[in-house]
Amino acid sequence: DQQVKQNSPSLSVQEGRISILNCDYTNSMFDYFLWYKKYPAEGPTFLISISSIKDKNEDGRFTVFLNKSAKHLSLHIVPSQPGDSAVYFCAASRFRNSGNTPLVFGKGTRLSVIA
């Protein structure tokens, strides 16, 4: 039973355009959501997060939107750059990673930004 779903295994976007990566979750107890970025042969690196008390969080070119009623979040990258090409993982937890509720990850979406 997958609690965090990324239904698009891959996405291709032209350089300079917007990339939108989607994520759905089933556990209504999740209250902290994160996006990680992973390059080949490296570990995932933290990108941006959002708490359930907000519906938007922005950091430079990256914005995460949270729709609690739909149990859906999305990551927007504007403008997309070739260096953004990577696998993006959505993750969720309860109580902001209290330790007793570790992060649950989606399967990832491979983003390719074409120059």
Added chain:
Amino acid sequence: NAGVTQTPKFRVLKTGQSMTLLCAQDMNHEYMYWYRQDPGMGLRLIHYSVGEGTTAKGEVPDGYNVSRLKKQNFLLGLESAAPSQTSVYFCASSYPGSPLHFGNGTRLTVT
């Protein structure tokens, strides 16, 4: 400041052999985790620890054991390796309420 260091980076085992994967962090983090990444499966939690001397099972714990004898180290053991344990293993650590910091992974092949 090395962050999270995993050793070895690569390893090939034969079915039935045993080995230990080492994870060390220098950030004084309380929490440590072991995940495995398989094609099309994302990151799945094997075991985790919320402090020195404590461990807990994650989503896919079977066939693995862990120990957290020191705060900075988290060991993952395979007692009798199976081909199904061929994977990339990631260790991570964090403070409570903060994002996880990952190591660069150990690629394990079991033949």
